[in-house]
Amino acid sequence: MAAGDQKWSFVVVANRLPVRRVWEGDTAQWVPSPGGLVSALRPVMSGNPDAVWAGWTGVPGPGTEPFEVDGFQCHPVSVSQGELQLFYEGFSNATLWPLFHDALVPPEYHRTWWDAYRTVNQRYAATVADLAAPGATVWIHDYHLLLVPGLLREARPDLRIGFFLHIPFPARELYIRLPWRAEIVDGLLGADLIGLQTQLSADNFCRAVNRITGAKTTGRVIQHNGRATQAGAFPIGIDTDRISRLAADPAVQARAAEIHQTLGSPRTVLLGVDRLDYTKGIEVRLRAFRELLAEGRLSVDDCVLVQIAEPSRSQVTGYAEVRREVEQMVGDVNGNFGVMGRPVVHYLHQSQPIEELVAMYLIADIMLVTPLRDGMNLVAKEYVASRPDNTGVLVLSEFTGAAQELRTAELINPHDIEGLKSAMEAAARRPPAEAGPAMRTMRRVVRSNTAQRWAERFLDRLEACE
Numbered sequence: 045m046a047a048g049d050q051k052w053s054f055v056v057v058a059n060r061l062p063v064r065r066v067w068e069g070d071t072a073q074w075v076p077s078p079g080g081l082v083s084a085l086r087p088v089m090s091g092n093p094d095a096v097w098a099g100w101t102g103v104p105g106p107g108t109e110p111f112e113v114d115g116f117q118c119h120p121v122s123v124s125q126g127e128l129q130l131f132y133e134g135f136s137n138a139t140l141w142p143l144f145h146d147a148l149v150p151p152e153y154h155r156t157w158w159d160a161y162r163t164v165n166q167r168y169a170a171t172v173a174d175l176a177a178p179g180a181t182v183w184i185h186d187y188h189l190l191l192v193p194g195l196l197r198e199a200r201p202d203l204r205i206g207f208f209l210h211i212p213f214p215a216r217e218l219y220i221r222l223p224w225r226a227e228i229v230d231g232l233l234g235a236d237l238i239g240l241q242t243q244l245s246a247d248n249f250c251r252a253v254n255r256i257t258g259a260k261t262t263g264r265v266i267q268h269n270g271r272a273t274q275a276g277a278f279p280i281g282i283d284t285d286r287i288s289r290l291a292a293d294p295a296v297q298a299r300a301a302e303i304h305q306t307l308g309s310p311r312t313v314l315l316g317v318d319r320l321d322y323t324k325g326i327e328v329r330l331r332a333f334r335e336l337l338a339e340g341r342l343s344v345d346d347c348v349l350v351q352i353a354e355p356s357r358s359q360v361t362g363y364a365e366v367r368r369e370v371e372q373m374v375g376d377v378n379g380n381f382g383v384m385g386r387p388v389v390h391y392l393h394q395s396q397p398i399e400e401l402v403a404m405y406l407i408a409d410i411m412l413v414t415p416l417r418d419g420m421n422l423v424a425k426e427y428v429a430s431r432p433d434n435t436g437v438l439v440l441s442e443f444t445g446a447a448q449e450l451r452t453a454e455l456i457n458p459h460d461i462e463g464l465k466s467a468m469e470a471a472a473r474r475p476p477a478e479a480g481p482a483m484r485t486m487r488r489v490v491r492s493n494t495a496q497r498w499a500e501r502f503l504d505r506l507e508a509c510e
């Protein structure tokens with residue numbers, strides 16, 4: 045049998061493949077992507093001769109031949125340069141992303157974007173229909189592929205289909221603004237099981253379905269078109285073992301000490317690690333920090349803020365603006381409060397390897413996670429997993445999925461600047477030993493809900509669907 049004709053009994057499909065292209069001089073190679081989803085699926089995919097992952101390589105143009113990296117069988121789906129603009133930057137990231145994040149920037153509704161979204165979803169569905177063995181299990185991921193469950197169900201009624209949404213599902217009043225709200229709900233209801241990050245998102249989804257289709261929902265089982273679809277909350281975790289191992293690695297610890305010294309060995313390090321995205325509330329924490337310095341409640345003599353902002357979606361509406369705003373604020377704080385040779389905010393608009401991030405988590409006395417809306421936020425969990433001595437304070441927005449689990453974090457409302465300032469000030473004044481009980485509780489939560497457990501729980505429930 046030719047490799048292209050092989051059928052698989054487990055198919056994962058996501059916008060991106062679990063790999064990224066890394067160049068060394070003139071030669072490029074594929075390496076596994078960092079991140080929760082790849083770690084979560086490694087145990088069920090890597091080295092499994094029956095499992096394949098379909099997705100985009102991240103490089104626009106014709107798809108390449110299937111390949112294998114680190115035990116993951118990868119089946120590329122092509123996305124052209126034009127589709128990148130209309131499907132990925134357009135409908136996925138300038139319509140759905142802002143709408144599903146509480147319309148923090150106005151979502152744009154363009155029929156050409158929708159047409160491209162449908163076309164690309166059809167291509168993903170056709171690819172999977174072709175790859176899946178009779179009765180196979182298919183797990184579809186995220187907001188780029190909302191139509192795939194329905195399209196696939198039509199082509200292959202024999203398949204068991206799961207879908208997981210990594211971002212929030214918005215309140216019904218917001219969702220129903222979408223001109224294609226019915227098509228998308230229909231698409232999703234092709235799945236046997238729909239996983240969401242929180243109970244609130246699962247409730248929002250059921251309410252939207254009910255309003256749009258009139259379908260009967262008992263508990264979270266939706267009856268529609270003669271089929272049942274279950275919805276439920278499956279909060280995603282991290283690869284806790286890997287982060288703990290890195291935190292205990294002498295090389296990472298030495299790097300942490302080196303960074304601390306480079307920063308001027310301050311008494312208090314505040315840290316933010318985010319994709320540079322308007323949902324993350326980076327400007328909110330900078331404003332709070334600036335005001336605390338101006339009011340003399342924090343001092344440049346003993347505090348430093350480090351902000352890592354990973355470049356992201358720079359061509360999409362809203363991202364250039366937030367970058368400008370953040371960088372202006374960094375310049376403003378450093379201009380007004382910095383000392384020669386010693387900035388008070390250290391800002392890197394670069395992505396960092398996980399080893400470097402863990403080194404930073406190790407020296408961060410205060411971790412600032414202040415999104416205005418976030419499906420989960422794995423940085424909050426990574427920070428907790430990097431604190432084996434139970435020190436450190438996690439200042440965490442109530443509007444993240446993580447806040448539903450990490451109840452002993454310093455929960456803040458990022459719209460309430462005075463509340464955020466008080467939490468930051470109190471965290472800076474708290475003796476390290478006092479953070480112990482809260483951190484211990486959070487560490488238990490993070491250890492008990494790892495990325496791997498998340499995948500198991502979802503797949504077990506999917507297998508149990510009638």
Ligand code: F6P
Pocket residue numbers: 060079186210211356357419
């Ligand atoms: O948070 C949703 C998400 O799709 C993540 O799964 C992913 O890591 C992140 O956004 C990055 O997105 P992009 O593919 O646009 O770089």
